[in-house]
Amino acid sequence: MRIAVANNKGGAGKTTAIAHLAEALAARGRRVLAVDLDPQANLSRRLGYGEADLTEMVTAAEVVAANQKGCAADAVVGCRWTLPADPDLAARIDLVPARYDLEARVAEAGQLGSHERLDVALTGVAEDYDVTLLDCPPSLGHLTQLGLAAADTVVLVLRPEYDHLQGAIRVRDFVAAYRRHLGRPELAVSGVIVNEHDRRRGLHAWHTDSVAETFGGLVWSPPVPSRAVLAEAIDAAQPLRARGAPARPLVEIFSTLADQLEVRLDAAV
Ligand SMILES: Nc1ncnc2c1ncn2[C@@H]1O[C@H](COP(=O)(O)OP(=O)(O)OP(=O)(O)O)[C@@H](O)[C@H]1O
Ligand SMILES: [Mg+2]
Numbered sequence: 001m002r003i004a005v006a007n008n009k010g011g012a013g014k015t016t017a018i019a020h021l022a023e024a025l026a027a028r029g030r031r032v033l034a035v036d037l038d039p040q041a042n043l044s045r046r047l048g049y050g051e052a053d054l055t056e057m058v059t060a061a062e063v064v065a066a067n068q069k070g071c072a073a074d075a076v077v078g079c080r081w082t083l084p085a086d087p088d089l090a091a092r093i094d095l096v097p098a099r100y101d102l103e104a105r106v107a108e109a110g111q112l113g114s115h116e117r118l119d120v121a122l123t124g125v126a127e128d129y130d131v132t133l134l135d136c137p138p139s140l141g142h143l144t145q146l147g148l149a150a151a152d153t154v155v156l157v158l159r160p161e162y163d164h165l166q167g168a169i170r171v172r173d174f175v176a177a178y179r180r181h182l183g184r185p186e187l188a189v190s191g192v193i194v195n196e197h198d199r200r201r202g203l204h205a206w207h208t209d210s211v212a213e214t215f216g217g218l219v220w221s222p223p224v225p226s227r228a229v230l231a232e233a234i235d236a237a238q239p240l241r242a243r244g245a246p247a248r249p250l251v252e253i254f255s256t257l258a259d260q261l262e263v264r265l266d267a268a269v
């Protein structure tokens with residue numbers, strides 16, 4: 001199953017959700033392909049590939065330009081996390097990395113059928129994995145459209161704040177309005193992850209209610225709390241399991257969110 005993770009608002013936690021859902025799924029034996037569709041290449045770095053590495057690599061930029069069936073295979077690399085307690089975890093996560101020049105593909109958006117190029121590239125490749133997670137940039141432009149056109153479903157990530165909720169609603173409405181044009185007439189939002197929830201902020205409690213009113217049963221629980229240990233794992237490009245006892249509650253939370261993803265997986269079979 002291919003899942004586009006999106007919000008038309010930056011800094012919501014899309015990349016964080018992908019990295020640590022991938023971790024949770026891999027920990028239970030699932031094979032995960034993470035596809036970086038953001039020229040910021042944050043997901044690529046968090047799975048172990050910094051800017052210097054990426055210069056030499058085949059990335060989503062070349063894969064989309066090639067527009068050949070299955071050519072994403074040329075870009076697939078392994079996750080570089082090291083985790084002595086579970087050395088096989090990282091081996092179950094693969095990555096199609098991105099580089100800053102993925103932005104150049106945007107200029108080709110006007111070419112007929114160009115939005116289908118990632119879907120074509122992943123054909124016969126994504127099938128080797130239980131889950132493919134597509135990390136969209138915080139826009140509704142061509143790179144996100146490539147992700148949506150290659151996706152079976154959409155998961156939104158937001159902070160319980162006004163601009164984040166609006167960004168998530170725009171994605172939902174964009175999908176509803178354009179799914180036929182994207183060649184995915186069935187595409188819809190199937191999950192909403194609330195991130196950086198801070199119980200001490202009244203605002204967050206209030207907006208958590210608006211998120212529930214807007215998205216109803218699509219909201220996955222629990223919300224991911226705002227925690228320094230998560231920001232530290234992100235910064236150090238490590239799995240949560242490498243951060244010891246302080247990260248354990250977050251390991252549990254991402255595992256519970258992964259359960260909700262698995263329900264969609266099982267329903268899709
Ligand atoms: N639950 C959390 N607790 C603490 N810090 C967090 C949490 N989630 C995200 N962050 C912080 O917020 C930053 C942005 O998160 P992330 O990169 O996942 O967002 P994004 O939606 O992918 O952003 P972009 O729109 O730029 O792609 C992270 O670098 C991290 O420092
Ligand atoms: Mg991101």
